[in-house]
Amino acid sequence: EVQLVESGGGLIQPGGSLRLSCAASGFTVSSNYMSWVRQAPGKGLEWVSFIYSGGSTYYADSVKGRFTISRDNSKNTLYLQMNSLRAEDTAVYYCARHGGTSYSYNGMDVWGQGTTVTVSS
Amino acid sequence: DIQMTQSPSSLSASVGDRVTITCRASQGISNYLAWYQQKPGKVPNLLMYAASTLQSGVPSRFSGSGSGTDFTFTISSLQPEDVATYYCQKYNSAPLTFGGGTKVEIK
Numbered sequence: 001e002v003q004l005v006e007s008g009g010g011l012i013q014p015g016g017s018l019r020l021s022c023a024a025s026g027f028t029v030s031s032n033y034m035s036w037v038r039q040a041p042g043k044g045l046e047w048v049s050f051i052y053s054g055g056s057t058y059y060a061d062s063v064k065g066r067f068t069i070s071r072d073n074s075k076n077t078l079y080l081q082m083n084s085l086r087a088e089d090t091a092v093y094y095c096a097r098h099g100g101t102s103y104s105y106n107g108m109d110v111w112g113q114g115t116t117v118t119v120s121s
Numbered sequence: 122d123i124q125m126t127q128s129p130s131s132l133s134a135s136v137g138d139r140v141t142i143t144c145r146a147s148q149g150i151s152n153y154l155a156w157y158q159q160k161p162g163k164v165p166n167l168l169m170y171a172a173s174t175l176q177s178g179v180p181s182r183f184s185g186s187g188s189g190t191d192f193t194f195t196i197s198s199l200q201p202e203d204v205a206t207y208y209c210q211k212y213n214s215a216p217l218t219f220g221g222g223t224k225v226e227i228k
Contacts, residue, residue, distance in 0.1 A: 035217065037165075044222040045157070045165060045208050050215055058215035061122075098212075099170065106212060107155030107170035114164060 002026035002110050004095050009115030016085050016119075022078040022095030022112055030073045033098035033105035036080045038091035039114075048093070049080060053102050063089075085119045092116050123148045125211055127220030133228045140196040142223045144209035149189045153213035156185055156194050159222075160205045168207075169194070201227060 008020040020036070036048040049069040050058040057069050068081040078095050093115050096108035124147040134140050144154065152172040157165040167176045169185045172192055182197045196203055204227055209220040 044206075045159070045210075045219045047210070047217040047219060050217060060216050094164065096165075099167070099176075106153075107157070107167045107176070107210065108165075109167045109176060111164045111166075 004112035006112040006115040009117045011118045017083045020080040024076050034078050035096050037094045040091040090119045125218045125220040131224040133226045135228045138199045142194040144192040144220050146190045150211045150213045152188045155210045157208045158205045
């Protein structure tokens with residue numbers, strides 16, 4: 001079964017760091033395009049970061065310089081390292097796989113259940 | 122960066138009605154557009170990609186059209202289980218911006 005399971009969320013003070021994990025099963029993370037998407041309480045979806053199958057990475061302006069997307073091929077796991085956290089980073093964070101091939105991608109066809117990050121003192 | 126503007130932000134319609142949502146890109150994105158459904162308390166679900174290609178398993182009452190800057194998402198006959206918020210998303214290049222969402226309710 002194709003599945004994504006996130007972990008690592010929690011309550012963190014402003015300025016702190018957190019690393020989210022997204023363990024994949026049923027497919028290979030390194031062969032796919034993967035994204036992190038977040039949703040603040042009562043708000044819409046916000047794309048956060050993207051990693052190509054080839055390894056290139058991209059970020060939303062709101063997190064650039066603070067967040068880092070990466071993957072561990074041996075663990076078939078995607079990560080999001082979040083530093084210098086702010087109250088406005090409070091959200092449910094989803095990892096998602098993009099459909100398509102190893103050379104092109106389209107919409108996100110597999111989503112994790114989400115992990116909640118709360119930034120508060 | 123390209124902005125994605127969805128309208129309306131919410132709508133209420135009767136069961137069986139035809140429902141249309143629009144999504145406008147501030148610059149051309151060819152057909153690199155996806156539509157998602159998010160039911161209350163649930164994870165988003167991909168309905169459509171390439172503006173008009175239905176994701177496997179999605180009912181045929183959902184359809185999409187458009188290219189360039191103007192896109193349309195249609196539910197041909199609204200059903201009670203379609204109550205959700207619908208989002209468009211561009212994916213031609215980063216940032217992969219979402220529209221603001223359209224909340225669909227039953228009248």
